[in-house]
Amino acid sequence: MKVLHNHxxxxxxxxxxxxVFTDFEALFSxxxxxxxxxxxxxxxxxxxxxxxxxxxxxxxxxxxxxEDSLFFSDFKICNRCNLHLKLxxxxxxxxx
Numbered sequence: 748m749k750v751l752h753n754h755x756x757x758x759x760x761x762x763x764x765x766x767v768f769t770d771f772e773a774l775f776s777x778x779x780x781x782x783x784x785x786x787x788x789x790x791x792x793x794x795x796x797x798x799x800x801x802x803x804x805x806x807x808x809x810x811x812x813x814e815d816s817l818f819f820s821d822f823k824i825c826n827r828c829n830l831h832l833k834l835x836x837x838x839x840x841x842x843x
Contacts, residue, residue, distance in 0.1 A: 758815075792809035792811055
């Protein structure tokens, strides 16, 4: 994962400072605000069977809508990818 300035957030479609993740099947970037919104909304989201937006596997996922996203208007994430995403962000925040 890298932190890049003036990068397009995959969730809000705004150019900001973003976490850019290369650990997943899909290239994914997320600004700090969207990562916080994602974390908050996932705690209320119900699980369903679908493809994870990050690893592509068909399994239990939670879904969060991002109306302004060109890539992930209905962002779905499995528990494994969610935990990995959180660990990457937390480790980056510790460095700062």
